[in-house]
Amino acid sequence: MAAPELADYKPIFFSDDEWQFILAATDRLIPAGGKGKALGALETNVPIFIDQQLHSEEFGSEIYMQGPFNTEAPATMGYQIPFRPQQIYQTSIRLINQWSQTTHQKAFHALTLEEKDAVLTWVNKNGIDFAALGEPNLKASQFFSQLLSDTKHGNPRGQILEGDDPFEGPRSEPYPLPALDDTLDNVMFKEAAKKLGYHPFPNPSACVSRAWKNPYGNQIAPCNYCGYCSKYPCLNYSKASPQTAVMDSLKRMPNFSYEVNAEVIKVVLNDDKKTAKEVNPDSMSMSFLLMGADFDLTKYVSTHNVGGAVMGDNPKTSALNKYLQSWDVHNVFVLGGNAFPQNFQANPTDTIGAITLMAAQAIKDQYLKNPGPLVQA
Incomplete structure (x- = not known):
């Protein structure tokens, strides 16, 4: 139209x-x-x-x-x-x-x-x-x-x-929401940068500035600037984390199921010993941090903890190929921050989204048409 x-x-x-x-x-x-x-x-x-x-x-x-x-x-x-x-x-x-x-x-x-x-x-x-x-x-x-x-x-x-990014290229669509309001430290930084001849501008944020229904149909509330973004889930449903932005839509899909607080330690194979049959509760390890116990962050480079089933180009040194597909069981794809071989200095969400999208496209365009390893070992 x-x-x-x-x-x-x-x-x-x-x-x-x-x-x-x-x-x-x-x-x-x-x-x-x-x-x-x-x-x-x-x-x-x-x-x-x-x-x-x-x-x-x-x-x-x-x-x-x-x-x-x-x-x-x-x-x-x-x-x-x-x-x-x-x-x-x-x-x-x-x-x-x-x-x-x-x-x-x-x-x-x-x-x-x-x-x-x-x-x-x-x-x-x-x-x-x-x-x-x-x-x-x-x-x-x-x-x-x-x-x-x-x-x-x-x-x-x-x-x-x-106030806009002077270096950004042209884009066909605007950002879905305006920038968050400047806090005092942002205002001070902006004024100081301008005096030095720089052009400060707000970065896109993973917290929404207004009430918004995202493309998946999930209603997200506006940020209330509580300051507890780091290390905590957002009780206000304002952060663009998977639990807020995607999970509610996934839960309504008939072909999707999930387990919380679970670590898969074993995959049940079919008789061919090459494909997965299921992941059942007996093959999961459930663990919780007891109330009052301390969570030690000092051993990590950052609090964005990643790794566990890493991707690579060699099955001897990695669990997954570049499409996040298991080298050993080709119908198992492990999507998420687990794929990173080392910790990030900063937020990994964008990269997690990018590699997950690449994996999803490969599943749709290649694997479903011809099931099997997408990368030959």
Whole structure:
């Protein structure tokens, strides 16, 4: 289906006045032209993206709305606005237009380009006092952050903006969520780096910044900045760990089963002694750390402990080939951090995902069509 043309598009969420504001504001946030004659927000249908996103009933539905809320709280305290994104847009647009009518005797969209830029800068700096206009629970800068984030999401092929990675290549799709809010140490680092002439930017995070239903259909909650990511599972269901992001979908599949706290120490073979028949409870070792016992991390390079059934190019020195297939039993594939021959200095999740994807593709495209060793010893 062809994308709708902006000139012919009828908004499904915004009113006519709100739509005029969105068209004008996004055009100033990402104008067309500049170096390389980049496409702007209007040329890439950013307003349509925002309108359709806000129209979705699920968008923002998982945000905790019970309060109490503290609009003066730092970002590390998590979401502190008693509004869903839809309400943030509608309330803010109404207040900014109200301020613009009082100050300039015209709505925002009717201002000159210079006036629009000045107003948006003023909004970003909380120069427009929403509390004085009747809304004490929302700041102008909070709306600006939301609008800028959504505008950048809708313009993945446009120019690199302030705060983005200046070295990244063009991508066809935006990141699914905006960056997490900066904590104090990030703010201090960013300011110091800028003074030295560098261009700091946020790395993609494995913690989600907003409530989100991922492509597997799993609902993930927004990070509340508790600070216990390292060494702990996420009780808030915000980390992109397999337990949060994938497992719930896998459990609903009829051809999938799993055991927890289990270590496979024996595979039951078929009569041919070349293929696995099953892995049953009798061939597993279950172990638990007793309550109150200490877990000694000092012997490890990092806490991302890996290894156990490593991959390699020689069955004499490795348990698995490059497709994570057992050298000895060809219908056994061991996917995960077990495949690494040594410990990582930092997070191994991306690499685990990459080698698992490669193994899954090999199973689908090669093994299922012709079962047997995918690599000859």
